[in-house]
Each structure stands twice: as C-alpha cells, then as structure tokens.
Amino acid sequence: MGAMMGRRSAVGAVMGAAALAAGLAAPAVAQARRRIRFAAVFSDQDIRGEAMRGFVTDLAGQFDVELHLNATLFRQGTELVAIQRNNLEMANLAPQDISRQIPAWSVMTSAYLFRDAEHMRKTFAGDVGREFNRMARDQLNVHVLGPLYFGTRHVNLKPRKRISTPADLAGLKLRMPPGEAWQFLGEALGANPTPVAFAELYTALQTGTVDGQDNPLPTSRTMRFHEVTTQFVLTSHLVAYDLLSISARLWDGLTPAQQAAIQAAADKAIEASTRRHLMQEEEMVNFFRTQGLEVYAPDVAAFRAEAQRRYLASPLSQAWPAGVLDRINAVS
Template structure:
C-alpha cells in the first residue's frame, strides 16, 4: 500500500469513527418519552401510535409506549405525569374534572351533533381559554385531541332499548370516576365502575349487563362475542387529550417541541382516519356475528340526557356562554 493510500485509509477510518461516535451521541441525547395507554398492544389503534406517531418522531426521541394499562392504572395517568413518573398519555376528559371542574362540559353527552361538529369546535378558538386553564392548573401541555370514536350502548339479552327508560336496571359498565358514573346514570342505566381490562370477563359471566364504547373498540376487544345487541345511541363523540407533562415539554429545545407538536397533529389526523373508516364498515360486521344493531329514539335520549346534565352540579362549572358558542358552530 502506498503512503497516499495509507493516508486515505487512515482518514476514512477516522471519519467513520467520528461518524459512529456522533451517531451514538445523538442517540444518547434523544429525550425519552415514556407513554401510557389503556388500549391493548394488539389493538390496531396502538399501531397508529407505535408505527405512525413513533415513526414520525424518528430518532429525535426515544419513544417508549406501554399499552393495556400495564405501567399506569387507568384514570391515574394525569397524576403520574404531574409527579414526574410519566411523560405522555392519551387522557380522558373526565380525568381533569377534580382539578379543573370547568372541563366537565367537554364530557357532556350529546354535546356535539356529529363528528364534523366536534372537529369544528376543536379546530376553532372557542376552547382556547379552557385549554389554557387546563394547562395552567394541571401543569401539562395539550398537544392534540384525537377522535377515538362515537360511543354506543352494547348489552346482553333481547331487551329492546328505544328510550332511556328502557335502560332502567341495566348494569352498565362505565370507567371509574364521578364523571363517567354520572354519564351512565344520565343514560338511564345503573352504572358500574370497572377497569377496561375486566369488561370482557364481566360480560361473559353476567357480572354486568352491558358496556359503552365506540364500535372499533367493541370489535378489537371482542365484546361482540359476549353480548347480543348494540344500540346506536351515539351519546358521545369521544376524543382524548393527547398530552405531555409541562416539565418534559419545557426540557425540550424549540426544534424538539416543533417536531413533537407536528407528530401529535399527524397522530390526530391518522387516528381520525382509522376510526372513521372502521365505524363506516362495522355495523355489517356485527350483524354478521349475529348481533342486533339498531338506532333508538335518539331525540328522546338527547332531550333526556341533556336535561339531566343541565340540572346537575356539573353544569354549574361550565364556563359562561361556552355551551352557546359550541352550539352556534
């Protein structure tokens, strides 16, 4: 080997060493994002997160998702974020009630006319003050509001449910928490608090008579195997609060914050596209599995449930004029 060739080889080796060292340093510098979700790892919605959101983040972050409430118990994610034990979560709006009572308006059944109305509200500026209040009081940064589906009542047995009165005595599983339990009562049922991971077995054994969830969840969790009918109540156009702890957000560079926000926006879009596509196809699937799927008297449900909410203590906390602004959009 000539002297020149030796010099080139040495230079190449040095450049490779520097490159590898720089790459390792970048990997070490990538901030971690520990994330918790109640949705099972096998659920297709988890793939939207694990592949879409994580793929968008790329090497800029070390994203570490925990599914099926394996890291943090359902309903305790917000507290875990505030204590520094968790960086990110897809929070339910009811998780905020104890600390920000004003958020109860966003958990109101039949608040939105349809998915387009819900999206219009969240894309407008009418919620800006409420979101700012949420962030200030809970010390989290709201990134997006991903749509996770329209909730319907799903029960065992052949009782026909056309009005809230027809749900009397039905043991309807609802997540734990005052807001969720009140929703079950407003629908006319007997709400029973239960962890999401226990619902299938409880339906199978008859410990509960039914549950409420979006159609994609009914399929992914195989609730159709242990129930007989789905009543298309459409009582909640559900979205979660995709958020990061404020302390984690503040620790990021402006470039990292921009990347995280852009990927959260993309996750919101991807999740809505997936869920809406599933909802459009699933009625025929459930009917093929032998379930009775039908629409009740939706006007009767809406009038009754909104009346119960407006007369409740929750309405006392609603920001003045916000309901009217939402209805006007």
C-alpha cells in the first residue's frame, strides 16, 4: 500500500508539474499574438477599408488586428501623436501631418511631385523614399510600410474654355480647400484660387460663384459636380496618398518573421487598393463622357514645369533637401 501511494504521489507530482508548465506557457502563447489597433479616417465602405480587411485576414493567427475606421478611435490629424505616445500601434497617416513636425517632408505634399501612382510607388521604394522614411522613423517613432494611393486630383470647370497650359486658367476662379498650401497650389496651376467649404461647392458651381473645382474623379461623381460643369481637364496635379505606418517601437520588438508577415500583408493591401482605385478612375472618365462632358488631358508637362518653378521660388520649398526635386523627377 505504501509503495502504491508513493507511486500515486510521484505521478501526481509529475502531472502537477505538467499542469503548472502548461499554465505558465499559456500566457506566453497569448502574449505572442500581439494586438495591433489600426486607426483611419476612411470608412469601411472605402476601397481602402476593403484592402485593410484583407490585411487583417492575412495576419489572422499571428496578430489580433483591430480596425478602427471612420475616425472612431482618433480624430483626423491626431493619429501620429497617438503613435508617438504609445496609445496606438498602427495608422493611415497623411503626409501633411508628418510635414508639420518634419518640415523637409513638405516636399512630399507638393503638386506635380509624382507623375502617377506608379512613379510614387517607385519613389518610396527607392533611395529618396528610404531617406524620408528614415527621418520619420528617427524623429517621430514611425515606421512607414508604404504609400496608400487613393486618387489623383484633376481640374473640373464650368466654362467651356479649352485648357492647354497654365496661362489658359488665368482669371478663372478655381475653388481650392481653405489653407495656405491649397491656395498656393491653385496659384501654381495658373488660376485664381477661391476658398469655398466643400459642402457649399455644388451650389457655388451652380451659381457661378466659382468657375471650377479640383478633386479625384470618383469624388466629383459622388458629389454630382458633373451636373453643373462642362469639362474635366486631366491635369493630374496631385497624386493623393497616405502612409500605412506602424509604431517603430512595436516594429523593433517583432521577430524578423513577424516583420516580414506584416510587410507582405501591407504590400498586398496597398497593391489591391491601388489597382481598384485606378480601375475606378478609368470608369469615371467613361462615365463623364457618356454624360456629355469633355474629358481630356492638357499639356501636363507645361503645368508641371510651371508649378515646380513656383514652388522652388516660394518659401514653401526652403526646408526641402537640396536637389530632392530633381532626384524625384529622375525616378523612372
């Protein structure tokens, strides 16, 4: 009996030790699945929202990624500070928000910097992009995963005047969003920039308060601006993008395999979003033509040359690294 009790005690001790080990291991396994909260202002109906749902799916089992869209977790413009304060792991950051803390980054918000979405992608994938991303990392605690394209802005006019060069926009009242940088952009296009609230823009076009506006084509259709205008001039003056970004502190705490998984999922989401946006923009060109509007490209090279000349001659370019514009222009 004593020997049997001894064996039972030994077995019990082993089982107890195994249970203790399992209990200690469980938190470690749970801890390996890091929570990543992602904040963005776009909605779940946005093409980017769909792309980010794919991001979550691709990382399922490795990370608990929570999507907080439509500015439900942090309001627009506060996401960067939230990352810096360790209150947020990941966000879709506007380059303008980065440029407020790093003035050199303002070049990345200027008109006619990128020729199209592919030129933007190549720039960020090359030496210039790596240098600017390193600034964001070193100074802001932000690791940039890549640029997330969401459309190209074009000029949309009520007058039927044919536009070829910036000189053809002289005297036309072009609605631009309020703010010094936006108003300067309107001047760089050759127009007379006029600030009008977005909610009042349809009426302003209808009544002739302004002669035109600029937005990505899908936005113009959503807001039905084609009902009160006659033409779209494909100036391609601003390639719109945000930066898919993650906390550098979090990133540095990950294993190389985990970093590779996140980067691969981000690359896939960015590619899917870009493809869908480009398809949608092409659909908009066809739609506007069926509605009887003219849709054509002006002398974009003339617009680019004039806009870049104006930027370089203005105080807005004082913080730009020497030669950076030439380096970006040379990316092919």
